[in-house]
Amino acid sequence: MLDAQKKQLIESVLREKGAMTNCGRCGHDEYQLDGYFHHAIQESATVAVVAPNEAITTVGLICKKCGKIDFIAVGAVLPADQL
Ligand SMILES: [Zn+2]
Numbered sequence: 001m002l003d004a005q006k007k008q009l010i011e012s013v014l015r016e017k018g019a020m021t022n023c024g025r026c027g028h029d030e031y032q033l034d035g036y037f038h039h040a041i042q043e044s045a046t047v048a049v050v051a052p053n054e055a056i057t058t059v060g061l062i063c064k065k066c067g068k069i070d071f072i073a074v075g076a077v078l079p080a081d082q083l
Pocket residue numbers: 023024025026027028063064065066067068
């Protein structure tokens with residue numbers, strides 16, 4: 001699970017990088033961060049076979065007004081020792 005300390009770290013890093021912009025659907029500016037999501041990677045665009053041991057770990061940034069979820073690749077924003 002995504003603990004409170006990790007949520008604070010991710011939010012802080014996203015704010016620092018200017019990535020906490022208003023919701024793309026409704027314009028609201030409050031979010032909640034929820035759990036880790038596993039996004040499997042296909043072997044190719046035309047064959048829906050999941051590549052073994054290939055995935056992107058993300059967290060869900062959820063708009064508190066409309067529920068739109070933006071997935072943030074945590075490996076791209078956090079230092080490797082903070083994952
Ligand atoms: Zn929204």
